[in-house]
Amino acid sequence: MSDNHTYQPIGVIHTQFTSLKDTPVQGVFAPESRGKVEIFEEFAAGVKDLDTFSHIILLYSFHQSSDYELVSQPMLQDEPHGIFAMRHFNRPNAIGLSVVKLEKINGNLIEISGVDILDKTPILDIKPFIPMFDNRSNASNGWVKPPHMDDIKQETVKRSKQN
Amino acid sequence: MSDNHTYQPIGVIHTQFTSLKDTPVQGVFAPESRGKVEIFEEFAAGVKDLDTFSHIILLYSFHQSSDYELVSQPMLQDEPHGIFAMRHFNRPNAIGLSVVKLEKINGNLIEISGVDILDKTPILDIKPFIPMFDNRSNASNGWVKPPHMDDIKQETVKRSKQN
Numbered sequence: 189m190s191d192n193h194t195y196q197p198i199g200v201i202h203t204q205f206t207s208l209k210d211t212p213v214q215g216v217f218a219p220e221s222r223g224k225v226e227i228f229e230e231f232a233a234g235v236k237d238l239d240t241f242s243h244i245i246l247l248y249s250f251h252q253s254s255d256y257e258l259v260s261q262p263m264l265q266d267e268p269h270g271i272f273a274m275r276h277f278n279r280p281n282a283i284g285l286s287v288v289k290l291e292k293i294n295g296n297l298i299e300i301s302g303v304d305i306l307d308k309t310p311i312l313d314i315k316p317f318i319p320m321f322d323n324r325s326n327a328s329n330g331w332v333k334p335p336h337m338d339d340i341k342q343e344t345v346k347r348s349k350q351n
Numbered sequence: 352m353s354d355n356h357t358y359q360p361i362g363v364i365h366t367q368f369t370s371l372k373d374t375p376v377q378g379v380f381a382p383e384s385r386g387k388v389e390i391f392e393e394f395a396a397g398v399k400d401l402d403t404f405s406h407i408i409l410l411y412s413f414h415q416s417s418d419y420e421l422v423s424q425p426m427l428q429d430e431p432h433g434i435f436a437m438r439h440f441n442r443p444n445a446i447g448l449s450v451v452k453l454e455k456i457n458g459n460l461i462e463i464s465g466v467d468i469l470d471k472t473p474i475l476d477i478k479p480f481i482p483m484f485d486n487r488s489n490a491s492n493g494w495v496k497p498p499h500m501d502d503i504k505q506e507t508v509k510r511s512k513q514n
Contacts, residue, residue, distance in 0.1 A: 193412050193475065194357045195444040214484050227435075231443055233421040236433030241493035247410070247446055249356050258396040270399030272390075272407075272477040275484070280394055281358040281475045283410055285448070287487055312356065312444045314435040319490045320500055321377050321438070324450055327482045330404035337483055 197310035198234075199227040199296075201248060206307050208252055208277075210347050213263070215286055215304035217341045218348035222291070223303040225311055232296035235314075239293045243317035244300070248284045249310045250277035264339040269331060284309070287317055304344070360473035361397075362390040362459075364411060369470050371415055371440075373510050376426070378449050378467035380504045381511035385454070386466040388474055395459035398477075402456045406480035407463070411447045412473045413440035427502040432494060447472070450480055467507070 203223035205211040212218040225246065227235060238244065256278040259268050263276070271279050284305070291299040298314075329337070366386035368374040375381040388409065390398060401407065419441040422431050426439070434442050447468070454462040461477075492500070 191473070192357050192359050193473065194355050195446070196355050198443050216484055231421065231435075234434040234436075234443070236422050236431070236436060237494050238433055238436040240491075241436065242489070242491040243487045245448065247444075247448070258394065259399050268399070270401055271397040272394075273397075273399060273401040273404070273479050275478055275481070279476065280361050280397070281410075283358070283446075283476050285408065285410070285478060287485060310354070310356065313442065313446050315438055315448060316436050316493055316495075317487060317490050318438070318492060318495055319487065320492065320495075321379055322450060323486045323488065323490075324406045324480060324482065325486065325488070326405070327480050327486075328403075328405040329481060329483065330479055331400050332479070332481055332483075 195312050197312060198231040199225055199311045201225050201305050201309040201311055203303050203305055203307045210350065211306050212304040212344040212348045213340050214344055215288055215302040217344035218304060219302050221303045221348045222301050223305060225298040225300060227296040229296060235293060238316065239290060241290060241316040243287055244290050245315040245317050246286045246288060246311060247313040249312060250282035250284045251310055252306060253277045253282035256280055264343065265336055358475050360475060361394040362388055362474045364388050364468050364472040364474055366466050366468055366470045373513065374469050375467040375507040375511045376503050377507055378451055378465040380507035381467060382465050384466045384511045385464050386468060388461040388463060390459040392459060398456060398461065401479065402453060404453060404479040406450055407453050408478040408480050409449045409451060409474060410476040412475060413445035413447045414472055415469060416440045416445035419443055427506065428499055
């Protein structure tokens with residue numbers, strides 16, 4: 189049960205963001221930020237009908253992550269929290285998740301917007317975002333309170349404009 | 352960029368579902384279905400403050416998946432679709448994603464409901480579900496039209512009741 193699990197990327201994500209510190213924190217606050225998911229040819233047939241969806245879920249490797257701490261202070265925050273109560277990229281298994289808007293598919297290139305992902309990020313999986321399955325309109329924000337949310341939004345807008 | 356990525360499970364998910372064919376298809380339609388995420392002791396400190404959230408995102412290994420097809424007919428459907436336009440467990444990188452309700456945390460045991468996950472599933476990551484980041488109220492359902500959605504719901508309710 190604690191065997192390792194090994195995955196081979198199905199493609200690579202191209203964006204304008206080349207450094208961690210200039211990458212938007214959350215894509216939902218950077219709707220203008222664009223990118224392309226290049227699916228390797230051997231997997232390209234798998235995108236059939238993906239463009240019937242308006243939004244998609246990307247699972248990818250946080251390829252510039254480094255050592256994690258189990259408990260630490262999130263960015264722009266004073267209180268320490270557990271790593272599984274945060275979205276930080278330095279985590280035990282550095283897998284990233286983003287919901288992005290699908291703009292268009294050209295062959296093996298998926299054009300996306302609302303992007304908070306570093307350039308050259310290896311992509312592991314794509315799933316359709318299905319509102320009935322994935323939205324939780326009644327969910328709470330936990331420790332992520334409005335002032336902290338505003339900080340994340342401002343920081344994201346700043347980063348997405350300077351690129 | 353196409354290097355392999357290897358992950359070591361942070362824990363294991365315990366549910367009442369021991370066979371693929373009896374496991375609920377989508378947890379949102381099985382709110383009564385319960386389970387426990389056991390976090391291995393070495394990672395247990397990382398759940399600090401996770402219980403401030405009502406919902407969490409689980410990323411896990413579809414450990415009973417087998418060979419995938421890039422294009423195939425989804426369950427309960429006549430039309431073929433690409434694997435990246437489906438949520439099926441037989442996929443190039445068999446990583447599963449579920450949004451579940453967090454009921455309670457007892458030490459290294461996270462009690463959850465709305466569960467569509469097989470017993471003994473190795474868990475790779477947990478992230479807080481944050482409505483502002485993760486909900487997309489305007490998203491489309493793509494090829495997943497109401498009759499198919501109803502089929503999934505009925506099948507899920509059937510499976511969650513027979514266990």
